[in-house]
Amino acid sequence: MTGEHLRIEVSNLTKRFGAVTAVEDLSFTVEQGMITGFLGPNGAGKTTTMRMIIGHVAPTSGTATIGGRRYGDIPCPSATVGAVFDAAAFHPRHSARDHLLVYAAMGGYPASRVAELLGLLGLAGAADRKTRGFSTGMRQRLNLATALLGDPRVLLLDEPGNGLDPEGMSWLRSFLRHLADEGRTILISSHALGEVQQIVDDVVVIRQGRLVASGRLSELAGSAPPVLVRSPDAAVLARTLMENPPEGVAAPRVEPVQPGELRVHGLDAPQIAELAAAHRLRVHGLVTENASLEQLFLDLTTSDLTVEERGSAR
Structure with a gap:
């Protein structure tokens, strides 16, 4: 599938285990060239969804495709899709090299690829150690090396940063x-939200098997992030910003944080700087407070409102 647009498309995916619905009518897209964070509380259905994408679990209804094909219809799928699941196990008597050689032989990949990946994943020094003595972090690196044997263009990584x-x-x-x-195309699930925020381009958030939100983090967080302003003229600056917003811009909301410090919602840093300069007010610091993925995650997974509903309620 080299050269094809390898987007992951999940459409109306549902999985029931008897009376338990693990995933319900779930739809989202993971774009090529992007790292998408797949988030939700424990038991939200993340791992079940990822296993349905690669055919390890059969959906009750709906579809999951990679480049327009189901995983089972992709020729030599390990050369297109690599997957890492947190529960992956290794034979305790095998070394890291042994493990990779077994999987390379199964996939028809040369032994030279094993040596390459051991170096790439920082495992060359532990290549001949038995996996039973590996730390959780080393196991994660070996999991990732296994997934990359076929040099796949799509990666599904379940909690890759664990340990x-x-x-x-x-x-x-x-x-x-x-x-x-x-x-x-990379889809990663994680509960380490602070770390994910530094990695992902897009976010998919689910709760109880249903989609809560998806899209760019900045878009999901709503309006422009607030700006923290330090000024010895803070009181006058607050009035000036509220009474003289740029043309076509609604009056901002300004909160005093502490003496000489304001938090401004609705204007970006350049707009604040220009207004302050125009009114000869001193500004000693402007810091844009980036949206917190952790706070967004908590809002979405503990509230009964979706992102769209929260936005309309503002």
């Missing part, structure tokens, strides 16, 4: 960004 220390997370962020910049 990684801060240095490992920094490495993972850079590695995944490099893969996405090569044009790969």
Whole structure:
């Protein structure tokens, strides 16, 4: 499928296990060249959905396709799609090299690919150690190496940062960004929201198996993020901003934070700076407060309102 547009499309996907509905009428898209964060509380249906995408779980209804095809219809699927699930196990007597050689043989990939991936994933020094002695972080790297054996253009990663220390997370962020910049389609689930915020381009949020929100993080968070302003003229500046917004812009909401500090909603930093300069008011600092994925996640998964409903209620 080299050269095809490998978008993941989930359409009206539903999965029931007896009387339990794990996923219900779920639809979303993961675009090529993007890292999409798949978020939701434990038990929300994330892993079940990802397993349906790669054919490990049969949906009750609906479809999941990769580049317009079901996973089972893709020739040599491991060369197109790589998947990592948190519960992946290794034979305790196998070394990392043994493990990768077995999977390379199954996929028809050369042994040279194993050596390449051991180096790429930072496992060369542990290549001949038994996997039973691996830390959780090393297991995660070996999982990822296994998924990359076929050099796939699509990656589904379930909690890929589990067990990684801060240095490992920094490495993972850079590695995944490099893969996405090569044009790969990447879907990652995670509960480490602060880390995901530094990785993802798009977000899909589900709760109780149903879609709550999807799209760019900045769009889901609503209007422009607030700006924290430090000024010795804070009181006068607050009145000036509210009484003299730029043409065509609604009056901002201004909150005093502490003496000499304001939080401004509805204007961006350049607009605030220009208004302050025009009225000869001093500004000692302007900091745009980026949307918090963690707060957005909590809002979406504990509220009865969707993003659209929250926006209309403002």
